[in-house]
Amino acid sequence: MKIRLMQLDDYEKIYELWMSCVGMGLNNLDDSKEGIEKFLQRNPDTCFVAEVEESIVGVIMTGSDGRRGYIYHTAVNPQYRKQGIAKSLVDTAMTALQRIGINKVALVVFDRNEIGNGFWESLGFTVRDDLIYRDKALTEIVRIDT
Template identity: 50%
Template sequence: MEEADYEKVFELWKTIKGFGIRSMDDSREGVLRFIRRNPGISVVAEAKGRIVGAILCGHDGRRGCFYHVCVHEDFRQRGIGKSMAVFAMKALQEEHINKVCLIAFKKNEVGNSFWKSVGWTFREDLNYYDFVLNDENITTFQ
């Protein structure tokens, strides 16, 4: 993924049913800040000149994380998601990152089914917590 891909990626996000878009984190400025902090490990998939899949991928020096993993509905079941995930995981390995995680909404049946089918482990031994630092970073669902 390159900075110039932002507009097309954002348009893709808006087509994904149930997708949460944050007003600040997913703004052009927010995504470009993320890509610059994590160069070369986020990925897009293209078909016929359009972006049909994307993964924002980053790490903190210890653990990698996937954000906003998606494939356009018309292009699913073709190995695109798996190929993007493999690309991002190899990029993380090159940076000596040994583990990667992601969060999938419980309602996201397609995503949860996909991750289980490609060998990711569903964790039942932990609780996930977060704390909002900026109430202006509003999430809207598509």
């Protein structure tokens, strides 16, 4: 397995990977090729893919607001799970975030995503029950949940 920086040219393969993973929450704007291009422009050194024999089998998108790091859309092809790929992606991303001065990382996981929640708990990510997550769409967004 090889981990490398994510490139916009990887988009179609990554989107296909996301769609193969139950529990992913995507939308038509942020997760479009144009939306991912914007994200990569802002975060060129913190998004990674895992490859096996030149096939993308894992992805992690991380970014920063300069103060906190955020993890988005971490996924591993179901056929390649339980091989340490996700942990390697997380470790690589955490190192990249530390390199740019980030000291704390947050993420959001759907409560129904038992596999995802178990994974993040195994890595020491804790649930914050003192917060209420809120958002507001500024334009019409279509959810695409797997």
